[in-house]
Amino acid sequence: MATITVEKSDLDKLTEFTKNTHWLLENIENLREKYADRYIAVLDSGRTLLDASSLEELNDRIIRYGKSPEICAIEFVTREPYLLIL
Amino acid sequence: MLALRRYLMGGMTALVSIQLMAVKGDHCYVTALFICEHLNIKTTQKFVVDTGTIHTTFPETRAKEIGVDFEKLETYKIKLKMGGIGGGSDARMLGGIRLVFTATNGTTEEPLQFVHVLKNPLTRDEEERKMLATFPCLLGLDIIRRFSLRFGEKNFAYLER
Numbered sequence: 015m016a017t018i019t020v021e022k023s024d025l026d027k028l029t030e031f032t033k034n035t036h037w038l039l040e041n042i043e044n045l046r047e048k049y050a051d052r053y054i055a056v057l058d059s060g061r062t063l064l065d066a067s068s069l070e071e072l073n074d075r076i077i078r079y080g081k082s083p084e085i086c087a088i089e090f091v092t093r094e095p096y097l098l099i100l
Numbered sequence: 101m102l103a104l105r106r107y108l109m110g111g112m113t114a115l116v117s118i119q120l121m122a123v124k125g126d127h128c129y130v131t132a133l134f135i136c137e138h139l140n141i142k143t144t145q146k147f148v149v150d151t152g153t154i155h156t157t158f159p160e161t162r163a164k165e166i167g168v169d170f171e172k173l174e175t176y177k178i179k180l181k182m183g184g185i186g187g188g189s190d191a192r193m194l195g196g197i198r199l200v201f202t203a204t205n206g207t208t209e210e211p212l213q214f215v216h217v218l219k220n221p222l223t224r225d226e227e228e229r230k231m232l233a234t235f236p237c238l239l240g241l242d243i244i245r246r247f248s249l250r251f252g253e254k255n256f257a258y259l260e261r
Contacts, residue, residue, distance in 0.1 A: 024200075028202060053233075090233060096231055098148065
């Protein structure tokens with residue numbers, strides 16, 4: 015029996031996370047030059063962008079900004095596009 | 101009921117439709133709530149929709165981030181080896197999973213008996229190590245085959261049934 019329930023707040027988080035992820039996927043190439051070798055977090059559907067040199071530092075910045083890392087689209091920006099062979 | 105469903109699908113009306121992000125030149129991605137009952141985990145995740153993967157798979161880094169210790173998964177007593185054209189790695193199984201997707205008219209919940217957790221491969225340099233830290237999870241055929249995959253308008257595809 016399922017004990018963990020899905021609340022409206024969880025779905026709101028998922029919606030926000032999805033919007034941020036979508037924005038990042040559409041805009042990653044435009045960010046590559048400015049944020050090369052940096053971790054970035056996209057918030058507010060792309061209206062806010064935080065960056066840091068480590069994932070720990072980025073998570074701290076997100077929390078200080080008053081948001082949860084769970085709703086952010088987080089990525090390490092490589093200098094060149096990285097092709098995934100799956 | 102099946103006839104009705106086929107009729108509706110023929111009329112281009114899927115009963116359940118999950119929107120995927122399919123930006124040209126990139127993989128297809130989908131987001132979901134990942135729930136693991138026995139470890140009390142409920143969190144958002146991004147997945148690459150990967151028809152080349154049989155089972156939905158978490159990289160060790162992602163698993164660690166949500167509180168799953170790869171080494172403790174050994175208590176399942178099921179060790180696996182996984183490989184691709186880039187090499188191979190050890191894997192473990194994490195059981196009792198639910199994925200909740202946003203879909204037409206609300207959400208759809210997909211239970212999974214288990215997902216694979218893939219041990220981090222050896223990296224060649226610092227850039228690879230950092231990239232691996234944000235590497236997405238893989239949505240495998242165990243979920244994909246429950247749906248039909250359709251590519252739609254610009255930057256979107258759909259899992260439908």
